[in-house]
Amino acid sequence: MSPHPSWCAGGHRCALGEHRADPVIVALPGLGRVALTRVRAADGREHAEVRLTVALAAAEPHARRQLLALTNHLTHVLQLATRASARPATGVHDGPSA
Template sequence: MSRRPGQHPEWCAHRHRCGFGEHRAEPITLDAPGLGRVILTRVQASDGREHAEVRLTVALAATETVARQQLMALTNDLDTVLSRAVYASKRPARRAA
């Protein structure tokens, strides 16, 4: 996709969200009250490469042992998510019928 310098992608939120040569979409927020929150933002860096920025907040148990178990499970789950995303980006694009 080619754009002139200064042009925004169609998904870009414009205004104050763009800076330092990058473009940012409006964040998508998923709330699970009392449990946590996920904020997902599409970003195009100044070099043109796109990525998803993911911020995750998770409520931890008050007990240290349980909190550590939660963190280990979260680490394993995030590894799975990252592996799936990388795998998906390496698959050939599907052709339209």
Template sequence: MNRLARTGRRPGLQPGQHPDWCAGGHRCNLGEHRADPLTVDVPGLGRAVLTRVRAADGREHAEVTLTVALAAAEPVARHQLLGLARDLGAVIGRATRASVRRAA
């Protein structure tokens, strides 16, 4: 393993230096960098929180936390969860297309 992979640094960054988008401070630990989270709030329905992260090995990813209001009726809530799981699969596929193409 080379030094770049162990420290999570990319060419051009000095030790202890953060990328432009990094929020710094307590958000960065164990060699990773984290941006300020972006929150999308739909009152009464749900909320999504997206955070850009560069892991200690240099790999970047988006961390997504999703909160969705479920119906009180159990069969309807299960149907919502099934639809959500299906839609998330499509979202992940669409979001990763560019990185998969680039790696090939």
């Protein structure tokens, strides 16, 4: 196993040749929770692991609409993230545009 990177949480989180950071948790009471974890796989490739928990409406038609909206928004997030990872590294942070 390679040496732990500076962001690696170490301990029991690192297993099967991968390194894992402590998760960043964002919780919005009554709405949901997101846990974002940086991971370096055994082959050296890094990725973000995202676990999302969303409160669904009690009424079935509303819950289905929520799930459809969630699927559409997550598709957009994946497209944005993929586009960003395909850019060549410039060393310059291109933060959000105004």
